[in-house]
Amino acid sequence: MRLTIHTQLDYWFSRPTDVLLQFEAAAIPEQAVEASHLDITPTDHFARVASQDMIGERMWVRVEGQLLVDYRATVRIERMIEDCLDLPVIPLHQLPGETVQYLMSSRYCPADQFQPFVEAEFGGIQDGAKVIAMRDWIAERFSYVPGASDSETTALESFVRRQGICRDYAHVMITFARAAGIPARIASVYAPGVEPPDFHAVAEVFLGGAWHLIDPTGMAKAGDIAKIGVGRDAADVAFLTAFGTAVMNSQSVQVETG
Structure with a gap:
């Protein structure tokens, strides 16, 4: 099974705010990330950190004003399924x-x-x-x-x-x-x-x-x-955790097979 993913986020922060993001498909043995591309608004700080149980990554950003995220990925699922x-x-x-x-x-x-x-x-x-x-x-x-x-x-x-x-x-x-x-x-x-x-x-x-x-x-x-x-x-596992006030302008998630 192969999934094509497209995620878009548009948020507003009225003052400098630390934000923890987690929305990228994890690169782990049961699934292969064949391609991925991330566009994100330039921020005051950007750093990747390990997620819980070392499954996937989180991103620390510090942002003021508009935060735009455009994430695209192709993921092949290789999970062994047991009853x-x-x-x-x-x-x-x-x-x-x-x-x-x-x-x-x-x-x-x-x-x-x-x-x-x-x-x-x-x-x-x-x-x-x-x-x-x-x-x-x-x-x-x-x-x-x-x-x-x-x-x-x-x-x-x-x-x-x-x-x-x-x-x-x-x-x-x-x-x-x-x-x-x-x-x-x-x-x-x-x-x-x-x-x-x-x-x-x-x-x-x-x-x-x-x-x-x-x-x-x-x-x-x-x-x-x-x-x-x-x-x-x-x-x-929140896709966006803001340590301050966040206003959502829009967001969309599209997942297709093939």
């Missing part, structure tokens, strides 16, 4: 150290508050089948409603409302998995067929000794996804 259904849950004491942080509650994923519910609803299901049951539970009961949530909405609020956007679906999936003792993290991605076209968020769960992509919205398939970055929740 999660029969993959084993790794016992906690055998988990590698880098996965441990993804067992813990985080800003948007209060997993400790969901342990009684997850045990009652999914406790009798074993291994990867438990993850699939969680995914299907969310898909069947949630409605995808743009504008139903905001940057402060947690998995608990989404669970109560039974609606949200991709990040809300991912947060609930991550929260369920962590409450069951399964490491889970968020992945920001590019994927074709996302409606409305935008940056997309999915969950990744650690089963059978490897990470596996799960999209409770059903809009993206693991073999069609280009990862941008990963983290504990949406706070770690």
